[in-house]
Amino acid sequence: MExxxxxxxxxxxDERRAVAVVTDLGDxxxxxxxxxxxxxxxxxxxxxxxxxxxxxxxxxxxxxxFFINVHLPPVxxxxxxxxxxxxxxxxxxxxxxFHPEIIDPRTAFATxxxxxxxxxxxxxxxxxxxxxxxxxxxxxxxxTHDPKIDDHPIRAALEAECFYVGALGSRKTHGRRIERLIxxxxxPDAVSRIRGPIGLPIGASTPAEIxxxxxxxxxxxxxxxxxxxx
Amino acid sequence: xxxxVNETTPTQTDHAADxxxxxxxxxxxxxxxxVALATVVETWGSAPRPPGSHLAVDADGLFEGSVSGGCVEGxxxxxxxxxxxxxxxxxxxxxxxxxxxxxxxxxxGGRIRVYVERVG
Numbered sequence: 001m002e003x004x005x006x007x008x009x010x011x012x013x014d015e016r017r018a019v020a021v022v023t024d025l026g027d028x029x030x031x032x033x034x035x036x037x038x039x040x041x042x043x044x045x046x047x048x049x050x051x052x053x054x055x056x057x058x059x060x061x062x063x064x065x066f067f068i069n070v071h072l073p074p075v076x077x078x079x080x081x082x083x084x085x086x087x088x089x090x091x092x093x094x095x096x097x098f099h100p101e102i103i104d105p106r107t108a109f110a111t112x113x114x115x116x117x118x119x120x121x122x123x124x125x126x127x128x129x130x131x132x133x134x135x136x137x138x139x140x141x142x143x144t145h146d147p148k149i150d151d152h153p154i155r156a157a158l159e160a161e162c163f164y165v166g167a168l169g170s171r172k173t174h175g176r177r178i179e180r181l182i183x184x185x186x187x188p189d190a191v192s193r194i195r196g197p198i199g200l201p202i203g204a205s206t207p208a209e210i211x212x213x214x215x216x217x218x219x220x221x222x223x224x225x226x227x228x229x230x
Numbered sequence: 231x232x233x234x235v236n237e238t239t240p241t242q243t244d245h246a247a248d249x250x251x252x253x254x255x256x257x258x259x260x261x262x263x264x265v266a267l268a269t270v271v272e273t274w275g276s277a278p279r280p281p282g283s284h285l286a287v288d289a290d291g292l293f294e295g296s297v298s299g300g301c302v303e304g305x306x307x308x309x310x311x312x313x314x315x316x317x318x319x320x321x322x323x324x325x326x327x328x329x330x331x332x333x334x335x336x337x338x339g340g341r342i343r344v345y346v347e348r349v350g
Contacts, residue, residue: 001267003259003350010256025271028319028347056282058271058343067271067345069282 001030008032009071016073016135020047025058025065073137074099075163075222080125080153081143082109085168089141089211090118096215098139103128105149125153139164139218141198145173147180155181158190164221166195166214251295255286259349264289266310268346270297274325277340289314297344298324310346319347 005021009032012019022043023030033039035051046059047068056069077093079086082104093100101119104110110122121128133156134140140157142150145168154177157165167177174196181191199213200220251267258265268285270277278299285303287293287310297306302324313320325341 001255001347001349006252006256006259006267006349010252013252023269023345023347025319025321025345056271056280058281067269067281069269 005030005032013071013073016137018051018070018072020050020068020070022047023067023069025067073135076101076134076138077141077218078103078129078134078138078153078157079141079143080104080150081168082106082111082115082120082122083143084207085143085210085214087114088206088208089214090115092208092211092215093218094118096219098218103153104144125149125156129153129156134160134162136161136163138162139222140166141214141218142167143198145169147177151177151180151184154194155184155186158186158193164195164218165193166198166217168198169196171197249294251284251286251293254288254292254294255349258286258288258292264314265349266313266346267349268297268306268310268322268344270342271321271345272343273340274342275340277342279342285310287311287314298342302342302344306344306346313346313348317348319345321345 009019009021012032017034019032019034021030021032033047038044039047042061043059043066046057050057050068050070054070054072056067058065058067075098077098077100079089079100079102082102086102090100090102101121102110102115103121103123103125105122105124107122110120112120138157138160140153140162142154144150150167154165154167167174169177177196178191182188195217198217199210200217202213204210204213255265255267265286265288268287270279270281270283273281279297283295283297285293285295285297285306287307291307291311293307296303306322309320309322322344323341324344
């Protein structure tokens with residue numbers, strides 16, 4: 001591997017950019033390609049497929065063997081609301097291989113005592129997300145029911161094309177949320193992507209059960225969405 | 231969709247804590263140590279690590295990552311030393327049907343191909 005390839009690959013991973021390393025197994029030459037790079041022919045098609053599936057694969061093109069290794073950013077689960085459900089959901093999300101992060105401007109809720117070992121920001125979502133923007137490899141879970149806190153990150157998540165956007169609240173609450181977002185200029189098609197009421201319908205009742213239903217819904221969406229990370 | 235450069239995200243910290251082989255390889259290289267990278271390029275049957283998995287080895291035999299569940303790492307590290315010395319990449323194959331299975335086979339019954347190359 002070329003030193004420049006290794007550096008570029010690690011830089012892309014730091015910046016949460018999806019890249020692939022394409023190695024010619026015959027002569028050992030390699031290069032880093034991104035999704036936007038137009039690579040012609042069979043090799044280009046194989047690279048595009050690797051980005052879609054998230055799977056690394058060897059490929060033979062006109063008698064030459066290549067290996068395509070895709071590196072997709074790890075999945076972040078951004079939870080808005082340092083509430084009881086979040087306390088149950090965050091450790092389960094960690095166990096399932098997600099990186100949970102909790103945002104809540106209410107300092108009485110967002111305390112390290114309530115969320116030991118979990119990334120926590122006691123600040124407004126608009127401030128936190130300006131520092132660390134959402135992207136396609138994020139799941140956004142809005143749990144406060146408070147439009148002042150939830151609405152901004154929900155819109156940001158739709159604009160960033162997060163692979164999952166879910167919001168807590170009854171059908172009535174969710175209906176009002178949709179009206180509010182559309183009135184504020186959000187794209188109605190995008191708004192229809194919001195999972196609300198949040199979570200798979202398993203009759204969840206306790207905070208932990210609701211956490212399970214949300215986590216299961218996110219896992220389902222991640223595995224369904226072919227460009228989501230493996 | 232790109233996180234701000236120079237921002238240390240929790241994921242990055244986790245990579246370091248997770249003993250990330252690609253970061254290990256880069257820091258070895260930056261420190262002036264020779265390093266080789268082994269990559270699973272193909273698997274058949276029940277292989278423990280999927281294609282794309284990495285093991286990085288430096289010239290002192292320090293390594294991070296894995297290409298199997300610990301079954302063939304010893305042999306890969308020996309081959310990596312050779313690759314560091316010669317600079318010539320090598321393709322290794324391990325599996326139950328292979329002679330090496332007795333020495334360093336995959337107990338799970340799978341087969342893997344591992345590409346080993348020097349960085350630089």
